[in-house]
Amino acid sequence: MREKIVHYFSKIALLSEDEASAIKNSAVVKNYAKGTVLVHEGQFSKETFFVLKGLIRQYNLTEGEEKTTAFFTEEQWVMALNNLEGDNPSPYYWVCEEDSVLLLGNDDSAQIIFNQFPRLESLARKIVENTFADYQQTILNYLTDSPEQRYLRLLESRPDLIQRIPQYQLASYIGVKPESLSRIRKRLTKKP
Structure with a gap:
């Protein structure tokens, strides 16, 4: 180490x-x-x-x-x-x-x-x-940035982090409640 x-x-x-x-x-x-x-x-x-x-x-x-x-x-x-x-x-x-x-x-x-x-x-x-x-x-x-932009920026710059932290911490980090993060994710999966 x-x-x-x-x-x-x-x-x-x-x-x-x-x-x-x-x-x-x-x-x-x-x-x-x-x-x-x-x-x-x-x-x-x-x-x-x-x-x-x-x-x-x-x-x-x-x-x-x-x-x-x-x-x-x-x-x-x-x-x-x-x-x-x-x-x-x-x-x-x-x-x-x-x-x-x-x-x-x-x-x-x-x-x-x-x-x-x-x-x-x-x-x-x-x-x-x-x-x-x-x-x-x-x-x-x-x-x-908007919360959606913060989430997208995080996906781009630190994709491994998304897999390592619970959704409620991720939501807090981008400045939204967990329910709002779920809506952001859902909206993004529907985009072409």
Whole structure:
């Protein structure tokens, strides 16, 4: 599993043997059972996670109802971009929706590697920038697309996700009730 994180970094920039070895040797990899809550709303946490295997769901509670705001799968970072220092309480929950294998990270451990290998800090910055850009695009799509367009976009960009999550979570993610999602699916199957 540790090789996966080295492979991920290598796709961003060519790593020296020492850099690859430092990443691999410093990686903290943990297994989590389905249903494990990684972060609770209101919790202070400096942790970031890299999904090596599994599925993490991000949601808020609004008037007692879960509102799914993100799904993270293999080779995605789970991080609170508004709270990289860990000094603000989390506004959401992160929960494992499948048995998951995650790489754990935080700023303290990253600084140790950055001091030894300064080039890795710029790689980490690029990862945060890419993650932020992905979040921004997701928010823009959510604000401008209809629920049907959101569903179609998800079918196109992440078809595997549709098979991995329950319909009520999918409905919440695209901003509708499960009955409305059923109508959207039905309408789409009737289109030529």
